[in-house]
Amino acid sequence: MSNILHIAYGTQTGTAEELAFDIEKQSKEKGVDCQVFELDDITMDKLQNINKLMIVTSTTGDGEVPDNGISFWENLSASTELSISNLNYGVLALGDSSHYDFCNAGKIIDEKLKDLGANRIIDRQECDFDTEGSMEWSEKFLTLI
Ligand SMILES: Cc1cc2nc3c(=O)[nH]c(=O)nc-3n(C[C@H](O)[C@H](O)[C@H](O)COP(=O)(O)O)c2cc1C
Numbered sequence: 001m002s003n004i005l006h007i008a009y010g011t012q013t014g015t016a017e018e019l020a021f022d023i024e025k026q027s028k029e030k031g032v033d034c035q036v037f038e039l040d041d042i043t044m045d046k047l048q049n050i051n052k053l054m055i056v057t058s059t060t061g062d063g064e065v066p067d068n069g070i071s072f073w074e075n076l077s078a079s080t081e082l083s084i085s086n087l088n089y090g091v092l093a094l095g096d097s098s099h100y101d102f103c104n105a106g107k108i109i110d111e112k113l114k115d116l117g118a119n120r121i122i123d124r125q126e127c128d129f130d131t132e133g134s135m136e137w138s139e140k141f142l143t144l145i
Contacts, residue, residue, distance in 0.1 A: 004050070004052065005027060005032055005033065005053070006052065006054070007023055007035070008020075008053065008056070009036065009039060009055075009056045009068075010055070010058060010065055010066040010068060010072075011066050013058075015058060015094055015131065016056045016057055016094055019056055019094070020056045022135065023135070026138060027138075030139075030142050038068045039055070039057060039065075039073075040068050040069055040070070043075070044079060044082060051087055052089075052145050053087060054089065054092065054141060054145075055110075056134075057109065058105065059093070059101065059103055059104050059105040060105070063104035064104070064105065065109070073109065076112050076113070079116060082117070084117055087113070089118050089119070089120060089121065090120065090124070090137075090141045091113075092134055093107065094106070094127050094131065094134075095127065095129075097128045097129070098129075106124060110124045121145060122140060
């Protein structure tokens with residue numbers, strides 16, 4: 001079981017990636033051991049062997065998960081049982097409310113993790129168009145993890 005905070009980003013045009021690395025810096029400054037991953041690097045095996053996860057994901061297309069998170073989402077959504085009761089997580093969702101499915105990728109991942117029995121330690125943050133409020137949210141997340 002890994003105690004390292006995994007910061008996993010799903011991005012289409014780089015915003016969530018940049019944010020994930022900003023949060024990595026913030027975490028390290030606060031003495032929280034962490035590592036950044038692309039969402040697709042989080043296999044279902046890995047998911048069952050970590051206990052701290054922050055997901056930072058945008059939404060693309062019509063409410064879709066970004067390209068570098070598609071396999072993660074396919075595997076997660078197809079799962080009916082995972083041993084993730086030790087997994088503490090939070091989701092930071094980037095989107096744009098002028099689109100029909102605002103922050104949908106963050107929403108479906110957040111809800112599926114919860115349904116599978118993981119512990120949501122903080123309510124999902126939804127950022128409209130920019131990343132306002134995200135560093136305050138991650139600061140709070142870091143006090144709860
Ligand atoms: C082609 C395109 C499709 C998008 N579709 C959605 C969407 O369906 N829902 C939403 O909330 N935001 C949508 N967005 C907004 C992005 O999620 C938002 O701009 C985000 O900050 C981009 O982050 P990224 O650079 O990490 O991909 C879309 C943006 C683009 C360019």
